[in-house]
Amino acid sequence: MYALVLALLLTLPLFGGNTSFQMLAVEVPSTTSITTSGSPPTLALTISSSGSGSVSNSSTTYTVVTNANGRNTFKITGAITAGGAMPNSTSLRIRLPSSIGISKGTQTLSTSSVDLVSGIPVLGTDTAAIVYTFSVTNGYTFPAQTLTRTVTLTLTNG
């Protein structure tokens, strides 16, 4: 004769419900950056009878995003970083409009950095055109040629 023993384990509800939890880690790292939409087309100019000429292009844009902490502002500087200084009797100028900072207006580019926009806040985003102007004077003093320069825009504290 076997005795079949049934053991019933009855679990009682705890306060009519159940709880659980998950822990999440959230983070927003610094994404402060400056980017450009690409390189402009060739700035081709025809010199006048006096040997001078100027051509502008504003087909490219720059975008700056800042999400830093603290109270410092940012600035944008520009410089020719490849190809060397502009030849005599030529100049390459640049202007960066800005709706969140203070534009320094048209500046002549060289192999030394020049401020283009100042007072950019630590939290902000802006997209604006890059205005390049290539100018020649005394154009009959050098042969026709294509000049290639690399312009670097840098976003930095300041």
Place this chain on the structure above:
Amino acid sequence: MVSLLFLSTLLFTVSGSPDPLIVRSCLPGRAPEKAVSATTYTLSVPPGKTGTVLASLDMPTPPHTTLKIQLESPGKIPPLTLTQTPQTVASGFKEGTHTNLRISYEYTASVKAGVVPPTLRTVFFTILD
């Protein structure tokens, strides 16, 4: 001897904590993008009962950031922004064990959020009949 376990209460388990939600990418001209992560959960509903899940945070997310949650459930509740107030995030469960259901998290930040260092938040789940 035969042992029987008679379940009379709802049981809710999660598969673990999700991967860190880190808002990384920043497209030109746009605010930082969102970060997403997901885990799963299992809900056991005894006979004669139904299941509803509420969720809440232990504290608010950092300023100018939001944390949304969505649980897969028969009630098909859309993503909700988590707050310290419990909100229904899953409903419509009937008797049975419902396994490997998705918990989706979405963390977003505007440019105004600034840099947010790694920060922990706890999501509390309350299961009701």
